[in-house]
Amino acid sequence: MTKRSPWQRTHTCGELGLPDEGKDTGVNGWIENHRHHGQIVFLDLRDRYGVTQVVVDQDAAGTAPGTFELVRRLGAEDVISVAGRVRARGSNVNKNRSTGEIEVVALAVTVLGEAETPPFEILDKAEANEELRMQYRYLDLRRRPLQEALMKRARFVTAVRNYLQGQRFIDIETPILTKSTPEGARDYLVPSRVHPGKFFALPQSPQIFKQLCMVGGLDRYYQIARCFRDEDLRADRQPEFTQIDLEMAFVEEHDVLDVVEGMMVHSMREGFGIDLPQPFPRFDFAEAMDKYGCDKPDLRFGMLLVDCTDLAGRSDFKVFAGAVAAGGIVKGLCAEGAADKYSRKGIDELTAFVTGLGARGLAWAKVTAAGLEGSLAKFYEGDKGRELCARMGAKPGDLLLFVADEQKVVHRALGDLRLKVGSQLGLRDPKVFRCCWVLNFPMFEWNDEKARWQFAHNPFSAPVDWSIQDFSVDTANLRSRAYDFVMNGWELGSGSIRIHRPELQAKVFDFLGIGKEQQRANFGFLLDAYRYGGPPHGGIALGVDRVVTLALGREGIRDVIAFPKTAMAFDLMAEAPSPVGDEQLKELSIATTVKKPG
RNA sequence: GGGGGCGUAGCUCAAUUGGUUAGAGUACCGGACUGUCGAUCCGGUGGUUGCGGGUUCGACCCCCGUCGCCCUCGCCA
Numbered sequence: 001m002t003k004r005s006p007w008q009r010t011h012t013c014g015e016l017g018l019p020d021e022g023k024d025t026g027v028n029g030w031i032e033n034h035r036h037h038g039q040i041v042f043l044d045l046r047d048r049y050g051v052t053q054v055v056v057d058q059d060a061a062g063t064a065p066g067t068f069e070l071v072r073r074l075g076a077e078d079v080i081s082v083a084g085r086v087r088a089r090g091s092n093v094n095k096n097r098s099t100g101e102i103e104v105v106a107l108a109v110t111v112l113g114e115a116e117t118p119p120f121e122i123l124d125k126a127e128a129n130e131e132l133r134m135q136y137r138y139l140d141l142r143r144r145p146l147q148e149a150l151m152k153r154a155r156f157v158t159a160v161r162n163y164l165q166g167q168r169f170i171d172i173e174t175p176i177l178t179k180s181t182p183e184g185a186r187d188y189l190v191p192s193r194v195h196p197g198k199f200f201a202l203p204q205s206p207q208i209f210k211q212l213c214m215v216g217g218l219d220r221y222y223q224i225a226r227c228f229r230d231e232d233l234r235a236d237r238q239p240e241f242t243q244i245d246l247e248m249a250f251v252e253e254h255d256v257l258d259v260v261e262g263m264m265v266h267s268m269r270e271g272f273g274i275d276l277p278q279p280f281p282r283f284d285f286a287e288a289m290d291k292y293g294c295d296k297p298d299l300r301f302g303m304l305l306v307d308c309t310d311l312a313g314r315s316d317f318k319v320f321a322g323a324v325a326a327g328g329i330v331k332g333l334c335a336e337g338a339a340d341k342y343s344r345k346g347i348d349e350l351t352a353f354v355t356g357l358g359a360r361g362l363a364w365a366k367v368t369a370a371g372l373e374g375s376l377a378k379f380y381e382g383d384k385g386r387e388l389c390a391r392m393g394a395k396p397g398d399l400l401l402f403v404a405d406e407q408k409v410v411h412r413a414l415g416d417l418r419l420k421v422g423s424q425l426g427l428r429d430p431k432v433f434r435c436c437w438v439l440n441f442p443m444f445e446w447n448d449e450k451a452r453w454q455f456a457h458n459p460f461s462a463p464v465d466w467s468i469q470d471f472s473v474d475t476a477n478l479r480s481r482a483y484d485f486v487m488n489g490w491e492l493g494s495g496s497i498r499i500h501r502p503e504l505q506a507k508v509f510d511f512l513g514i515g516k517e518q519q520r521a522n523f524g525f526l527l528d529a530y531r532y533g534g535p536p537h538g539g540i541a542l543g544v545d546r547v548v549t550l551a552l553g554r555e556g557i558r559d560v561i562a563f564p565k566t567a568m569a570f571d572l573m574a575e576a577p578s579p580v581g582d583e584q585l586k587e588l589s590i591a592t593t594v595k596k597p598g
Numbered sequence: 599g600g601g602g603g604c605g606u607a608g609c610u611c612a613a614u615u616g617g618u619u620a621g622a623g624u625a626c627c628g629g630a631c632u633g634u635c636g637a638u639c640c641g642g643u644g645g646u647u648g649c650g651g652g653u654u655c656g657a658c659c660c661c662c663g664u665c666g667c668c669c670u671c672g673c674c675a
Contacts, residue, residue: 037638038631053635076625094635117626120609123636127624128609131667184675204675231674232599455675566667 006110007081014050018101020086025104027052028081028112030142031074032122041071045082045104048147053094053103054082064108071109077122077139079113082106130558135572137563149560153548156271157224160244163266167259169222169246174209176202176226181522183459183514186230188239196589202228202240205541208526210247211460211498214537215529222246224544230569235556236490236546239569244493247539253483253497256538257282257437260485260493264435272551280435285479288438293331293415295441298489299434301427305331305414306392312404317379319363323404330404331414334392335421338399339366347374353420354403359413363402367394376402419489428488430553435487440464443480444471444512453512457482459523460505461496462538471511485542492547495540502530 010026029047043054056063056071074080084104094100119135120128122142133140140146161171180187180201187201203209205227213221225245233239244263248256261280268274281299288297291304312320312330320330335342342350351362365374365388372385380388392400401421403413422428443463444453453475455461461480463471471478485493499505505527509519519527545557558564565571585591 033636035634035637036631037634040632040634042634042637044635055633057632059632089633092633092635097635100635117608121625121636129604129667131605132609134667181675185673207675229674232672234674235669237674449672458675460675567669568666570666572667 007112009081012049013045013047013052014099016052016086016099016102016104018088021088021102023086024083025086026081026083027054027104029079030115030122031076031078031080034074034076036072041068043071043074043080043082045080046142048151050099051097052099053089054084054106055087055103056106056109060105062107067106067109070111071106074109074111075115075117077115077118077142078111079115081110081112083108083110131566131572134558134564134566137573141562146559149548149552149554150562152271152552153544153560156267156548156551157244157544159267159270160263161224163263164220164222164246167220167262169220170218172210172213172218172221172223174203174206174213174223174225178203178209179522182518183455183522188228188230191588191590193588204229205243206245207458207460208523210245210539211526211537212529214247214249214500215532215534217249217535219249220246221248221539225541227541233565233567233569235558236549238545238557238561239565241557242544243541244544245539245541247537249535249537251497251536251538253439253481253538256495256497256540257483260540260542261435264485268433268547268551271548274433274551276433276435280437280485282437282439285438285441289411293411293413293418294489295438296484296486296489296491297436297438298419298422298428299436300429300432300488301422303333303335303418303422303427305333305411305418307331308388308391308402311388311391312402315379315384317363317376319361320379320402320404323406326406328404328406329410330402331410332392332400332402333414333418333421334394335399335401335425337397338421338425339368339397341425342399350401350417350421354413354417357413357416358409359403359405361403362413362417363404365400367396367398367400369396372400376400433487433551435485437483438486439481439483440479441482441484442476443478444475446476455512456480457494457496459508459512460498462499462504471508481538483540485540487547487550490546490550492550493540493542495538497536497538500530500534500536502527502534505530 007028008026009028011020013027013029016025027045029045031043032046032051033044035042039058041056043056044051045054056068058068082104084106086102087105089101089103118139120132120139122139124144126133126140126143177190177200180189180199185204187204190200190202192198192200206223206225210221210223223245225243226240227243228240230239231237248259261278265276265278268276283297285295288295290307291297293305307329308331309324309329313324315321323330347362347364354362363376365372365376365380367389371377371382372380389395394400401417403410405413419428442456443461445456447454457480461482464479464481468478481497483495484491499508506519509523545560548560549557552560554560563571563573570576
């Protein structure tokens with residue numbers, strides 16, 4: 001016979017209810033709260049499933065001797081095991097708690113782990129600052145919001161795996177110790193002991209390996225992949241992060257998009273109970289820029305950018321006419337019903353906002369039954385005003401906002417202004433989720449600093465024009481078969497149909513000034529692979545951390561990662577990175593240029 | 599790499615803009631209390647004001663440096 005453990009658990013702290021009345025039970029957990037009343041003590045016992053009230057009554061019959069005295073000494077975060085009996089709480093029900101109709105009358109209590117006073121209180125609403133909570137992450141993990149995030153995250157990822165498995169995808173692990181390439185983000189390097197002076201790099205993504213899986217005939221690959229990039233951090237960026245990475249052979253854009261759309265609809269519902277409206281609209285990059293001023297449209301609200309360049313060019317308003325004459329454009333936003341929501345001061349603030357983004361100013365007008373009011377009014381009286389309103393789709397009570405400048409500046413300013421005004425008007429409901437695709441991104445972009453063209457997306461994205469001969473002709477307007485997945489104005493995924501012919505791939509590298517030797521050194525194995533029969537293929541990678549953050553309405557991805565790092569890429573709990581001993585360095589043939597270690 | 603914000607009991611914050619004993623809530627400790635549920639009531643412990651230097655009769659407050667955290671621009675193919 002197996003000996004019964006003193007902390008045998010029969011129920012969790014979240015599952016007991018009225019139907020369990022009278023049952024003998026064993027529950028384990030952390031003391032969340034304790035209330036002492038002289039001859040009766042109440043404990044709120046917490047585990048990851050919930051909270052149950054435990055009562056210890058000094059006079060109760062059947063209680064193990066010494067139990068009351070023991071319980072009186074217990075405090076917050078002590079870990080205990082309670083053997084007892086479920087009792088209905090009668091008229092003392094706690095309606096704020098799912099287990100509030102019952103309590104466990106303790107017959108015996110075992111202390112499993114004593115807790116010192118924790119450095120901060122374990123509360124649903126985090127009151128301690130994040131620095132402290134990261135240092136004691138294992139305590140922060142006891143908080144319900146963090147547990148909820150991790151549990152839902154796991155449910156979401158499981159749904160993704162199930163869905164992809166059902167679509168014939170194969171989960172394939174790719175190397176963590178891999179090859180450094182100078183293009184792209186800075187690599188995290190790992191020294192090789194047996195190859196002195198040589199280094200592995202941690203993968204920025206499994207990009208090349210997944211493409212080689214396609215050459216390998218594996219057809220449909222996926223991986224929940226950890227990726228590493230040594231760049232400066234943000235609220236939505238960590239040095240290591242997780243992607244749903246997938247690749248498919250013999251496909252066009254719509255094949256990839258359809259699979260991901262199905263996967264997201266399924267997994268968002270399974271993981272978070274969120275139903276995504278379908279289909280996800282598909283925008284051409286140019287259309288997204290034209291209508292939303294950015295390549296990641298927030299579709300939760302309208303307020304599209306409207307082109308008024310032709311009207312503005314004929315205007316007496318010098319700012320408009322001048323901008324058009326200089327080859328610029330004029331676009332506007334119509335904020336429906338917002339005229340009385342913006343005071344002069346409020347509009348000044350919007351003006352400061354757009355000038356901060358490089359615009360020279362913000363022209364505005366409030367629409368009334370009688371015509372326009374505001375900085376534009378005197379240039380748009382009578383028919384001209386009516387014409388402008390018709391173009392903008394404006395009616396009395398609306399607020400019109402315009403920026404005149406070169407196209408890039410107008411889009412930047414109005415794109416961001418649209419989001420700001422949308423937020424101020426409450427149009428960006430965090431409980432509403434709208435997805436879309438943006439396709440046909442530019443192939444290259446000009447890097448001013450380096451004074452040369454560089455990849456806009458990644459070096460393996462195929463050009464839309466398959467038969468292109470010369471990338472130097474009309475370079476800025478060349479489109480690639482790259483696409484982004486966007487939710488609520490957040491880029492969650494990015495992918496493309498790839499180049500699968502070695503000569504075309506080499507031609508792209510040639511154009512970007514990557515010499516043959518460097519091509520061989522960095523990508524030789526990929527170019528070689530294609531010489532042995534590479535299938536057409538494409539894929540995508542989606543940021544898991546971002547999806548979860550957005551779905552749960554959290555502030556940043558640190559809130560959905562069990563052990564995150566700070567903005568300085570430091571692990572406050574483990575205190576990593578840390579200095580290592582001279583012996584270790586010597587073995588790796590490494591000397592540092594840092595004077596004082598540590 | 600640049601810009602901004604923050605750093606005061608274990609925790610969250612205050613300190614009349616340079617003024618003499620650095621306060622409050624909470625946590626913690628002790629006491630009272632048999633139905634609480636962020637219990638209540640009474641009492642108590644608790645401070646290198648991030649660190650180093652400077653100005654001043656006097657610094658939590660001003661100056662310089664430094665460390666850390668957060669946000670942001672650059673960066674992130």
